[in-house]
Amino acid sequence: MPKSPAEALLEKANKKVDGASKGGWLSFGGSSSSKFEEAGDLFQQAANQYKIDRDFKSAGDAFAKEAECREKAGENNDAANAWWNAAKAYKQSNPDLAIEALKQTVMYLTKSGRFRQAADREKEIAQIYIQEFNDLSKGCDSYERAAEWYSQEDAHATANGCYKDAADLHAELKEYPQAISRYERVADHSLTSNLTKYSVKEYWLRAGLCALAMRDPVTARRNLSKYATQDVTFSTTREAKFIGTLIETVEAGDPDAFTAAVAEFDQVSRLDNWKTRILLEIKKTIDEEEPLT
Incomplete structure (x- = not known):
């Protein structure tokens, strides 16, 4: 069976690499660097042909070989680009290989600043x-x-x-302290611009829910007060009032009042999947709380 165009290019590229590795032409004034460049060009052509054939695994492999040739030729920027092309091909069918190719890309990019x-x-x-x-x-x-x-x-x-x-x-x-720290960081930066200031209430709402999910209404209340000092308009928002109500229901151990508060909020501001999940976690803490005797 005759070779496909991609296979023929791949064979030529591999022969170039073998020749470059042996270095037999050096005595004739050749350059191993230029040979690796030529091999890299052939691997790239083979990879693109494999993409046309929709053989994405083989395309990714060929781009990866191109990247190795670019590195040996001292072309680190081209090596980074070849690894990225490999990742894009692998993403079609081999996400694990895509991750490895992207990690190689990142390594080259960070090295070059x-x-x-x-x-x-x-x-x-x-x-x-x-x-x-x-x-x-x-x-x-x-x-x-x-x-x-x-x-x-x-x-x-x-x-x-x-x-x-x-x-x-x-x-x-359920790494709630870390979550709260990140939400607060984003909120702090968002406060510095009128264009992003409107989004702060969402980040603080999420941070408040995280504090309640970690069974810490005291921290939730303290943070609510802190947020109100950072933005005086926050205490009038639906988000702030919602957190305040939830804190009260958690402290009272009242799951019915909690459910009613959530339903009321959801009628105006539809709950996304993330909020629904964490609100269920908070309700679980109320249901599991032993009544005081």
Whole structure:
């Protein structure tokens, strides 16, 4: 059976690599660097042909070989780009390999000081961990790394988005103090701009719910007062009044009043999945609380 165009290119590329590795042409004035460049070009062509054939695993493998050639040729920026192309191909069918390729991309980007691009790729890693593997812990770690790099590059809006995503994940993992810290960080930064100030009440609501989920209405009440001093309009919002009511129902150990308060809030501001989950956690703490005798 004749070779496909992709297979033919791959064979030529591998022969170039073998020749470059042996270095037999050096005595004739050749350059191992240029040979690896040529091999890299062939691997790239093979990868693109595999993509046309919709063989994404083979495309990713060819891009990965291209990346290795680019590195040996001293072309680190091209190596980073090749690893990214490998990741995009692997994402079609092999998310585990996509993560490994993205990690290689990040390594090259951080080495060259391109932290904004590294953050973009780290954010992709987080999304794959969550969407493909439901690995909230690793996803959370990647979101936080991305957020730090975005902050370093003054991309604060994008950094805040990642910190908020990390906070949501911390809460789902029942790591409530960490979640509260991230929500408050995003809220503090949002207060500095009139464009983002409106979103602060949402972050503080989530932080308040986390405090209640960790069975700590005292901290929830103290934080509510702190938020009111940071923004004098907060105490008049539905979110602040909702948290205040929930604190009272938790302190009273009254699950019926809690349920009524949640239903009333939901009628005006529809609860998303995250809030629904954490409110169920809070209700569980009330149901499990032993009555005082």
